[in-house]
Structures are given as structure tokens and as C-alpha cells.
Amino acid sequence: MPALKKTVLTVLSAALLSVSVVSPAGAADKDKTDDKQPKPTGPMSTVGGKRLGQEGTQVELGPGAPVLPKDLSARSWIVADAENGQVLAAHNAHWRLPPASTLKMLFADTVLPALQPKSLTHMVTEDELAGIGEGSSLVGVKEDNTYTVHDLWLGVFLRSGNDAVHVLSEMYGGVPATVAAMQRHAEELQALDTRVVSPDGYDAPNQVSSAYDLTLFARSGMQKADFREYAATATAKFPGAKKGKKRETFEIQNTNRLITGDIGVDPYKGIAGVKNGYTTHAGNTFTGIAERDGTVLLVTVMNPSSEESHAVYKEAAGLLDWGFAASGKVTPVGELVPPKSAVTGTAKGSEPAAGADKADRKKQAATATHAAAAGGGGIWTALSVAGGVLLLLAAGAFLVNRRWPLPDLVRRLPRR
Template sequence: MRSKKFNQYVAMLLSLILVASLWLPTQTVQAEENMKVNASAAILIDGETGQILFEQNPDQLLGIASMTKMMTEYLLLEAINEKKVTWDQQYTVSEYAYKISQDRSLSNVPLRLGETYNVRELYEAMTIYSANGAAIAIAEVVAGSETEFVKLMNKKAKELGLKDYKFVNASGLSNSDLKGMHPKSGTPEDENVLSARATAKLAFELLEDYPEVLETASIPKKSFREGTTDEIKMSNWNWMLPSLLFGYEGMTGLKTGTTDFAGSCFTGTAERDGRQLISVVMNAKDESGKSSPEARFVETKKLLDYGFDQFEQKEIFKKGYQVKGQEAVDVPKGKSKQVAVQTETPLVLNVKKGENTKYKPYIEYKSSVLNEENQLEAPVKKGEVVGFLSAIPEKGEPVKYLTAEEEKQANSPVVVKETVEKANWFVLSMRAIGSFFSGAWSGLVDMVTGWF
């Protein structure tokens, strides 16, 4: 994160304390139709399914500042998981990482030129304190250079299904702040940009694949190089962690960001009563229209309160549910001509409290398993997935998800209840003969009936 200069933060302390004194639980949360977030874009999703609970200008490309570091975290954790990098691996500080780290008008822990640091302490400095020099160091560890790392960032964004994105460096700083040493693939004017939807998708994938990131992101305070002459007290820029200035019940992460280009941004994660929410605010502003660090927390609180207070998780269709009229699927060449199908898991949605919306079940069959007549080819194994059940509101807006991928994953798999072996040639022959005579008899009956 690019922070304001330290003395500017000190000057703002009194106003922050005043705002924090008003940091009380809201008595009433606005309905969505009246909900307005003071930010250029915002989104709120269920952290388990990706269901969208609120969105405001979700698809416009905007600056993300140090929320960029979520991708840097992802790529490092992936490299650790794949054993390409280890936590105790040593890194020797490059001139680039050194020069950026010495700029204390930016968020940094100063690194000594030519000194060695292990990957874990660099990761903690980046994740807790948003240290920009440490982010560059991690990029060099993973890819050899930040230029190569940026290629990995954009490649991974595509793999993860982000729709609107452009990564130009590993830290989230404006390229113009990188002292002429920005990645060769970009220009001094380039900025990291994502949409609110893509930012939420990145956070969703990070938490799904590497939930351990929250173990570090939730640390409110820690010392860098404790016990040495280089020791620096790090305070997490996420002031909504429970013990910090804007403490919020259940807050667990995730990443702030501030630059002149992006304004004040924040991707927040919070858990209450087994529910996890992910919120994103971009270029948050106070009531006077001014971008400020505290504004992002005020607007995030508004979003999270809305999600926790106005929604509840509700089981729409239970496990083992069978859709009326679609209780079975034909298996023409099976020992049994049909097999029963049912949902493998309950279908759960976030719904507005007090609303009694009725939902219609809809099964989308897998074309790779069923033919055009929605018939199965024997043999069929018990538990085989033949489709997915979704819930369609009879009235109002359809249920929204981050992407089609999350929507599919949130739906309940429809499976066959029992194994059906393929019928042998004799049984199939007898069925064919029976079908022939049945058809002939029906034709004869129709003909005689026609005489009268």
C-alpha cells in the first residue's frame, strides 16, 4: 500500500479518533434498494459460494493500489505449495528492492542492500504492513525478476477467471513511483487496474485455495527483525481487525490499498456464526466527497453490516430432493429401464430475512452424460452426477454469482440413486420383440377403432 507520508497520518489522528468514537453498531441497516456506498465501486459476496449480495458499478476498471498484493500472495503461496520456494529460502536484496524499501513516504520496511532475508519475513512484511520493497523481493524470489513476475500475474488472472484486469507490477504502487525501475513490460504511466467483481473473484480464489493467508493477514501488530538493530514495529493497515482503531467483530483480513490514482480501497473478509463475507470498496470517500483512509472502513462496515444483518442462509432444497415429474431418468439398455435421481447435497442460498420468496427447481442435465432425449447409457454407477439443480425465484431478480463457475459450484449435484448394469443381449432382444408386437397391436386397435 502506498500510505500518505507518516506525518500526514499523525496529523489526522485526532479526526480518526473522533470517527472511531462513533464506531457503534448500526440500529437499522438500509434495504438494498436504498443502499448507497460512498465509493466508485463496491461489491459484497458470500465467501463460500460467491453469491452476490450487493453490487455497485461492479465491472468498471479502477485502480486497486496495494490490493494488487493479493495476487502476489497467491503466486507465492502457490510456489510454496508446489515446493518451488521454501519459507526459509534466503533472498539477497537487489538494488531495485533496496531503493524502493528506503522510501518511507511509502509503506515499507527498510531492507539493507546485499543483506539476506528469508521468504517468511518478507511475506509477513508485505501481508501485515504492505511493505512494497518486500513485495518486489518476493516477485524476484518467485520469478527471478519483477518483469517475469508480472507475466505470471496476468497469466494467473486469466486462469482464475478474472474478466477485467491489468497487472503491471507486484506491489500496487504507481509505476511512476518505482524510480525508473518499473517492469520493462510497462510504461511509467501504467497502473494496476481491476473491476470490483474481479477483485472479489481474486480474493475468493485466494481464500479458497490458500485460506492460510488469513493467519498472517489477521495479525494486528508484529515486529520485523525483532531483536536486531533493524527492528521495525509493524501495525496492520487493516484497522478493522478487532484490536485496532476501527475494530469490527469477526474481521479476519484481507488487504488495503491507497494511491493517488486508486484512492482509498479495501478488500475485507469477516466471519460470524459460520458465515464468511467478502467485501470490496474502491476509491471510498467520506460524506464530503474526500478520499481518506478511514472512509474505506466506514463504507466496508456498511457493507458487512448489510450482509450479516439483512441476510440469512436458508436451505431451499434438501439433500435427497427429487423434482416432481423428473424423479427418474430412462436407461433404455439397462437391466432396469429407469433409475431414480436426487440431489446429493442441500441447496443453500443467502436470502433476505423475513422474505418468503418461493423458488422453482431447475435441473440442467450434463450433455456429456445424457443424450438428446435425456437418457442414460448403461452401465450407470450409483452416485454418478447427471446434472445440477438450481433455484429460480418465482418473482424478482435471479440469484447472482461472481461468475458462471461459482454459480455451477453453488448448485446441488443431481445423482443416480443406484447402480444399473447393462442388460444382456437376450433381454434387449425380448424387449425389442415386445416393443414390436406392442406397436403392431396398438396400430391394429387404432385401425379398427377408425372403422367405427
């Protein structure tokens, strides 16, 4: 064979091999169990890119990139760079599924800026605890007892307390007003797969979100200092019921097992939040954020079918490991879009609580502006709060304190 022809054939073979390596299937044969997995029943959104609206796994591996973890069983998942918004890989990213308590990220991102200061106290009434779904996760809020906003948010983030959610919703203007505000905020974030029916994520007809949307909520929320604080807290003291003049506290622990660990699950190095969830209809859901060597990744996993204990955390940890190893070695398959206001230049912000007077609205706007400015200062991690602890990992305490490169992602608020 002539040397030139042999060289050409060699180059063509290498090129064909390269094409196969970066195929959408992801450099490895699909797991045979893929055919047994449930699939989206209708077309998916293409917000963030056409590839994200396609069924199945989407990834473009480059030279030196590791293959995706084996035995991923989640119906939907996504791995994205939290700062530049690049989606490194995804699987049915826009499949509309029940979100369970991961929807509390949207609740917090919507309501938290309006309920300030954190020291604000509130006496809980019996009516405020009515309507909580049967079997809901609770932190232990009791009627005729006073709590600070700070206490209640710890109950939301650490114990996923639907009782705390309902009290905060009433403080915001009522559950219907809160649901409406959450829906408006989801649309502002371009989270168009999301339909909000209950503020706590409890199973409700037609209440859905997607791995893509949940990731948008986490990204937006992590730009708020208070949100970051609560999401990263491992343990805290929560007020108990008042007995006479004495009121004791009890310890609550974050149910995010990548923060606190559990049997079979180690705390994840570099983890900084954000939220887990479970209902019988939704299965297990989880969104997490972590940092290593200057890279900050977001991962969302929805409803693994694996019967392995803590599968949602193990699959999330595996995807984070992959993402850190693959960063810079893959071609993005999409992006996390910015809020509408960052695109159009219109000023949209968190809705003030229903029924607030003009003075209250000015105060809420100023507070939300301060929170947004603080959030623009960077992704924050693991500060201790009252009764909480500084999360220590195998490599020691870690701190991520630098600016987000896209300041427009912080919602612009109107001057009042």
C-alpha cells in the same frame, strides 16, 4: 364495492408494493448525491451475470431484508458470500479502476506457493530494491541483510511493503516474469477486468482491476493456509538492519483497520483479513472477509468520495453488517465464477519461478498442491505468527474451520 373485487384490488396492490421493494434500485430512493458521483465511461463486463455489468446499484430485496446502508460513496463495491459465490449486492462491480495495494492479493496468490519453505532465507541486494515507486509504502527491507520468506510476506501483508514485493518478485524470477505470471493467473481466475503492470499495485498506466476481480483474488487466496495466516495477522516482529553481530527487531502492525482498529474505527467482529490499499490515483481500496453465525462474506470497496476519516473501512463494515442481516433474504444478482480449470477440467496451477530446474519445479508443484489441499480445509482466521498476536475481538477469539463447499475452486495442479 363487492367483496371479491375489493380482495383482488388488495392483492394487486400488495403485489405491486412487493415489486417495488425488490426493484434493482434497492428498496429505497437513490441518494440524491448519486447523480454527482462519477460513472463508468464505457460498457462493463458481464462475467458473473448480466446484472453485474449494469451501471449503478444492483440488489433484489426480499421480505424482511434490510435496506442498503445510506451514504455509500464508493465508486464501486460488492458484497458476496465467500463460500457459495452468490453476489448479494453490487455497485458498478466491473468498473475498471486503479487497484492500489489490493492488487497484492493477486501477487500473493500467484507467487506464494512457489517460494517455499517459509524458512528459506535470501540476502537482499541493492538492485532488488531499485525501481520502487516514489512515495511507496515500505516495511524497511535493507540491502546486504538476510530475510526469510516468512519475514517478507509479513512485510507485504501487514505494512503493504513494496520493498518486500520487489525482493519476492526477484526471488520468483524477476519483476517482468512476476507480472506475466500474475496476468496469467488473473485470466485463470476469470478476472478479466485486470491488467497487471506492476506487482505491488503502484500506480502505472493502464493498470486496472475491479471490485469483482479483487473479490475473486481474495476468495482464491483465502484457500491457501499461508495466505490466510498472513492476512489475519495483527502484529509481528520484523528484522531490523544488522549492526555488527547484533540484529534487533521492530514491531509492525497490520494497516487493515478492521483488524487493528484506529481512531474512529473499531476492529470488526469476525474479521479475518484481507488487504487495503491507497494511492493518489486509486484513492482508498479495500477487500475484507468476515464470518458470523456460519456465514462468510467478502466485501470490496473502491475509492469512496466521502471525506470522512477511514471512509473505506466504515463503508466496508456497513456493507458487511448489511450482508449478514440480508443473507437468505435477498435474491442474488450474480455469482463469483470459479477458475477456468474448475470449469474445463484442465490442470492449471501456480507457475514455478522462472529459471527453476526440473527438481525445483517438482518441489514447487508438490508444495503448491499441499497448500491447495490445506486451503480446501476451510477459511482460517487469526493465528499468531512469530512475534504476532492472536486477534481478540469483543466476543472473544473466533475460529472458522470448516470446508469450502466447492473443492474445485482450489486450482488443480498437474501430476509431475
